[in-house]
Amino acid sequence: xxxxxxxxxxxxxxxxxxxxxxxxxxxxxxxxxxxxxxxxxxxxxxxxxxxxxxxxxxxxxxxxxxxxxxxxxxxxxxxxxxxxxxxxxxxxxxxxxxxxxxxxxxxxxxxxxxxxxxxxxxxxxxxxxxxxxxxxxxxxxxxxxxxxxxxxxxxxxxxxxxxxxxxxxxxxxxxxxxxxxxxxxxxxxxxxxxxxxxxxxxxxxxxxxxxxxxxxxxxxxxxxxxxxxxxxxxxxxxxxxxxxxxxxxxxxxxxxxxxxxxxxxxxxxxxxxxxxxxxxxxxxxxxxxxxxxxxxxxxxxxxxxxxxxxxxxxxxxxxxxxxxxxxxxxxxxxxxxxxxxxxxxxxxxxxxxxxxxxxxxxxxxxxxxxxxxxxxxxxxxxxxxxxxxxxxxxxxxxxxxxxxxxxxxxxxxxxxxxxxxxxxxxxxxxxxxxxxxxxxxxxxxxxxxxxxxxxxxxxxxxxxxxxxxxxxxxxxxxxxxxxxxxxxxxxxxxxxxxxxxxxxxxxxxxxxxxxxxxxxxxxxxxxxxxxxxxxxxxxxxxxxxxxxxxxxxxxxxxxxxxxxxxxxxxxxxxxxxxxxxxxxxxxxxxxxxxxxxxxxxxxxxxxxxxxxxxxxxxxxxxxxxxxxxxxxxxxxxxxxxxxxxxxxxxxxxxxxxxxxxxxxxxxxxxxxxxxxxxxxxxxxxxxxxxxxxxxxxxxxxxxxxxxxxxxxxxxxxxxxxxxxxxxxxxxxxxxxxxxxxxxxxxxxxxxxxxxxxxxxxxxxxxxxxxxxx
Numbered sequence: 001x002x003x004x005x006x007x008x009x010x011x012x013x014x015x016x017x018x019x020x021x022x023x024x025x026x027x028x029x030x031x032x033x034x035x036x037x038x039x040x041x042x043x044x045x046x047x048x049x050x051x052x053x054x055x056x057x058x059x060x061x062x063x064x065x066x067x068x069x070x071x072x073x074x075x076x077x078x079x080x081x082x083x084x085x086x087x088x089x090x091x092x093x094x095x096x097x098x099x100x101x102x103x104x105x106x107x108x109x110x111x112x113x114x115x116x117x118x119x120x121x122x123x124x125x126x127x128x129x130x131x132x133x134x135x136x137x138x139x140x141x142x143x144x145x146x147x148x149x150x151x152x153x154x155x156x157x158x159x160x161x162x163x164x165x166x167x168x169x170x171x172x173x174x175x176x177x178x179x180x181x182x183x184x185x186x187x188x189x190x191x192x193x194x195x196x197x198x199x200x201x202x203x204x205x206x207x208x209x210x211x212x213x214x215x216x217x218x219x220x221x222x223x224x225x226x227x228x229x230x231x232x233x234x235x236x237x238x239x240x241x242x243x244x245x246x247x248x249x250x251x252x253x254x255x256x257x258x259x260x261x262x263x264x265x266x267x268x269x270x271x272x273x274x275x276x277x278x279x280x281x282x283x284x285x286x287x288x289x290x291x292x293x294x295x296x297x298x299x300x301x302x303x304x305x306x307x308x309x310x311x312x313x314x315x316x317x318x319x320x321x322x323x324x325x326x327x328x329x330x331x332x333x334x335x336x337x338x339x340x341x342x343x344x345x346x347x348x349x350x351x352x353x354x355x356x357x358x359x360x361x362x363x364x365x366x367x368x369x370x371x372x373x374x375x376x377x378x379x380x381x382x383x384x385x386x387x388x389x390x391x392x393x394x395x396x397x398x399x400x401x402x403x404x405x406x407x408x409x410x411x412x413x414x415x416x417x418x419x420x421x422x423x424x425x426x427x428x429x430x431x432x433x434x435x436x437x438x439x440x441x442x443x444x445x446x447x448x449x450x451x452x453x454x455x456x457x458x459x460x461x462x463x464x465x466x467x468x469x470x471x472x473x474x475x476x477x478x479x480x481x482x483x484x485x486x487x488x489x490x491x492x493x494x495x496x497x498x499x500x501x502x503x504x505x506x507x508x509x510x511x512x513x514x515x516x517x518x519x520x521x522x523x524x525x526x527x528x529x530x531x532x533x534x535x536x537x538x539x540x541x542x543x544x545x546x547x548x549x550x551x552x553x554x555x556x557x558x559x560x561x562x563x564x565x566x567x568x569x570x571x572x573x574x575x576x577x578x579x580x581x582x583x584x585x586x587x588x589x590x591x592x593x594x595x596x597x598x599x600x601x602x603x604x605x606x607x608x609x610x611x612x613x614x615x616x617x618x619x620x621x622x623x624x625x626x627x628x629x630x631x632x633x634x635x636x637x638x639x640x641x642x643x644x645x646x647x648x649x650x651x652x653x654x655x656x657x658x659x660x661x662x663x664x665x666x667x668x669x670x671x672x673x674x675x676x677x678x679x680x681x682x683x684x685x686x687x688x689x690x691x692x693x694x695x696x697x698x699x700x701x702x703x704x705x706x707x708x709x710x711x712x713x714x715x716x717x718x719x720x721x722x723x724x725x726x727x728x729x730x731x732x733x734x735x736x737x738x739x740x741x742x743x744x745x746x747x748x749x750x751x752x753x754x755x756x757x758x759x760x761x762x763x764x765x766x767x768x769x770x771x772x773x
Contacts, residue, residue: 011038012285017277020284021266024247026257029237032291033257038284040291044104045155045255049111049127049143050077050093050353050486051360052100072100073309073487074360077353078113078139079464080320080483082129082508083558085595086620087142089316094146094154096309101152103304107294108153108199111358114140114187115203117509118163118539119524121434126354126464126484130508131540131555133183134615137190144195153198153294158236159188160218161533162203166433166525169239172206174526175533178608180207181643181650182537189227198231198290202251204239209530213239219250232283232290237357244269252283306363310488314366317492319593322481322505323559324469330478331458332499332561333416336378341410342369343386343450344420344443346462351422352489354464356430366490368420368460375498384410387442389424404446412453418497419447422462422482433525437468437515444472451475460493469552470513481507499561504593506558506664510541513552519543541665542611556597556615556664562588562625564663566596569670571659578635582661582670586623593622597662598633600640603655603676607696608642613660613668616640635659640676647682654678685760687738687753691729694737699767700760704737704748707756711747 012020019035027033027042034042047053052072075081075093084090094112101109113127114136122128129136144154161173161184175184191197200223202212212218213235223229234253240246243254243262254262269275323331333340347369353360373381386407388400411417421443428434438444451457451472458478461467473479480503482493495501512518519535519542526532538546541555569582580598599613617633640657641650656675662668683693685700695701732740741750748756 012281012288015284017267017270018263020280021263021270022260023284023287024252024266024280025243025254025263029256031257032253032287034291035288038288040288041295043107043153043291043294045108045110046101046104046106047111047357048072048097048101048106048109048360049113049358050075050081051097051362052104052106052109053358053360054104054106069359069361070104071361071363072104073097073306073313074353074362075313076317076320076486076489077126077358077464077484078129079126079354079508080485080489081316082135082139083322083481083483083505084316084319085135085139085506085508085618086319087138089319090139090142091146092312093316094143095150096312098147098150098152100304100309101147102150106152107291108155109147110155110201111157112140112143112154113157114191115158115162116184116187116539118533119433119518119520120437120466120509120512120515121518121524122163122465123165123428123433124354124356124430125466125509126428127356127358127430131510132508132615133186133190134617135508137187138618140187141191141195144191144197148196148198151294153231153290155199155201155234156188156191156197157201158203159200159223159233160185160203160212161207162205164433164525164531165431167529168431169204170206170529171526172209172530173533174208174530176536177645178643179533179535179537179539183539185222188223192223192227192229196230198293200229200231200233202233202235202239204236211239211241213251214242214245214249216249224250230286232286244275247283248275248279252286310364313486314488314491317485317489318495318501320483320485320505321492321496321501321503322483322507322557323479323496323503323561324481324507324511324553324557325473325476325479326559326561327477330416330456331480331497333418333458333497334379335376335498335500338415339380339382339413340372340376341407341414341417341454342372342381342383342420343407343411343417343446344460345385345387345389346422347372347418347420347460348383348385349389350490351425351462351464351484352486353484354429355425358430360487362487364487366488366492368490368493371491371494372418372497375494375500382410382414386419386446387440390426400442404442404449407446408449408453411450411457414454415456417450417454417457418460419450419457420460420462421447423464423467428464434465437466437512439467447472447476458497460497466509466511468514469511473552481505502561502590502592504558504560504595506556506595506597507553508555510544510551510555510665511553512544513550517544517549517551519547537609538611542614545612545665551666554664554666556595556662557667558595558664560588560592560594562586562590562592564588564592564594564623566661566663566669568630569659569661569672571672571674573674576637578637578639578659578674578676579632580617580635580659580661581630581632583628583630584621584623585628586625589625591622591624593620594663595620596631596633597664598635599660599662599665599668600635600657601660602657603653605655606653608644608653610642613658613665615665637676641679649682652676652679686757687741688736690734690736691740692733697760699764703756703759703763707752708747 054070384407598617644651
């Protein structure tokens with residue numbers, strides 16, 4: 001990774017106040033302000049989580065013109081890329097995007113987006129990876145590495161708790177500390193600590209009532225203080241309401257530029273003493289260092305390997321397709337014979353990306369219908385639109401009925417039907433959330449009519465967010481989740497359907513039976529400007545498992561044209577590392593790729609609510625027929641930790657944990673148990689702690705028992721058997737010790753409580769000295 005260039009300490013100090021303030025806001029919609037006196041070039045920025053949104057002319061692009069862009073490779077968006085569970089592929093994609101960015105003079109790509117899919121209704125879910133922070137961090141971190149290893153900065157976004165589009169510029173995400181840390185910040189933490197992004201983008205929303213752009217706790221205390229982030233924090237476009245408060249909180253760069261208006265506000269605050277100039281200097285220093293990171297030579301657009309990048313987009317899309325169902329091995333279809341009815345306008349007019357700021361003008365586009373016909377060496381492939389999409393609607397009266405009739409006739413005379421169903425662009429986009437999970441009624445009604453005349457139906461879905469497949473999934477023998485697959489997705493779908501590619505994608509989010517089953521449903525998207533994250537840590541599969549809810553398709557699910565057997569699961573402890581090993585065998589007749597998922601659950605008797613299981617690692621492997629291979633996934637102690645609000649940090653509970661290997665969160669192929677030593681408590685005991693907390697403390701527990709033992713030895717004391725009596729011990733468990741001290745028969749009188757607390761402190765300090773702390 002390119003290193004930041006050293007900046008002479010006097011450079012920032014020598015700048016005028018006007019020069020310094022100008023550097024902390026953009027000079028236009030997608031260009032930062034340069035400053036020759038600080039050796040800081042202007043940096044061109046581009047939307048581009050899955051490909052560049054480039055202006056037609058060189059230089060700055062229009063913020064609101066989401067369609068006027070020069071061609072760039074449109075790779076599979078995050079919703080599809082996550083289903084590959086393949087960080088190596090994600091890194092290759094980012095490297096290709098970086099090559100195109102460099103050729104067009106772009107120094108920073110605005111992505112990847114690693115927000116959690118809290119609700120399947122979020123309109124921007126197509127830009128995010130998963131409902132699970134591990135999947136999000138592994139794929140997102142790979143993209144950061146791919147961009148920055150090629151000399152182009154990544155803007156990790158949207159920090160933090162940006163999980164809805166409804167009222168997105170004002171809403172407060174009201175979330176408790178534990179879910180905030182374990183679910184919504186954990187992917188950001190992993191990527192920041194490990195992959196060192198050059199930039200983090202602060203989101204529009206607030207967190208617990210404080211706008212993120214003005215949230216010193218998030219931007220300074222946690223991001224920089226705890227995680228060691230050394231890049232710049234930039235705003236999302238239009239997110240800053242109080243520029244001075246934002247600088248004070250740790251936001252370095254306001255985007256887009258405001259024509260100098262807010263620069264004057266900052267200067268006035270410095271001159272009046274309302275803003276310490278040292279705060280401004282620190283932001284300017286970070287911006288200058290960031291700008292100097294982006295000074296690699298610029299290649300011309302002609303240097304881009306357009307054909308190679310399109311092939312890469314197709315290779316990636318191959319691994320993103322998820323085979324959800326395949327009864328009686330209906331798939332793959334025979335390309336050499338039979339008749340195939342392809343039904344659905346989406347086969348001819350594909351949706352390959354979502355709407356909003358991430359839209360890419362593709363260099364070319366593979367159409368599924370054309371690709372199917374190209375691969376059919378002898379099969380008779382015929383087409384009927386079946387329904388219309390917005391913008392393609394025939395104007396003749398009764399045209400919808402005519403399209404439906406034509407499709408039913410074609411289906412009745414064909415051996416197999418492949419129906420392309422999905423969401424139209426107006427149903428999901430950045431800027432608004434979805435109202436429901438259903439496919440358009442015209443599509444599901446057509447499906448029922450087709451099934452009535454031909455039961456051999458393969459449904460191929462095109463959607464950026466989860467759609468409800470119940471109840472019709474029970475009557476469809478084969479179901480393929482095609483997501484939004486980028487510009488080469490049409491070819492990938494054809495290769496999977498005809499068996500040229502063995503599907504290997506796995507769901508990175510749960511498909512529920514009903515919207516009402518979603519754990520966040522009662523509190524999404526909130527009301528009156530606040531969204532209460534009432535489900536806590538039980539997001540996605542964690543929530544479905546906790547309530548034992550049936551689902552349509554579970555997290556991690558995905559079928560193959562072959563089969564895999566797991567065996568020999570074992571766990572070996574090596575200091576701070578748990579090595580989980582097992583063997584995987586391809587028991588089918590063709591080569592295939594499997595994604596082995598490692599989950600952890602427990603410990604038994606935990607003092608806090610824990611999910612049934614949580615993904616803690618995964619590995620992908622490609623096996624020939626009959627081939628077996630041993631795989632090892634390393635877990636650290638920290639992977640087993642929860643965030644303790646009481647102790648103010650991550651804590652590993654001691655006890656027996658379940659380590660599971662599965663093909664999905666509900667297809668567990670092996671389980672072993674392992675005893676893990678817990679972390680020592682950091683709680684400073686006082687009289688306000690309960691009896692249970694005292695007894696559970698590694699130092700306070702033994703000392704309190706000593707006091708009770710002395711009380712038992714004193715015949716004049718009554719009630720000395722409180723700890724020996726299990727009923728009494730449970731009765732007193734949640735009673736603070738200072739209350740117990742007030743009982744007339746207490747073994748610890750009020751006057752002695754301070755002595756006991758001091759004894760705990762002294763013995764704890766002795767223990768630290770012995771350990772060399």
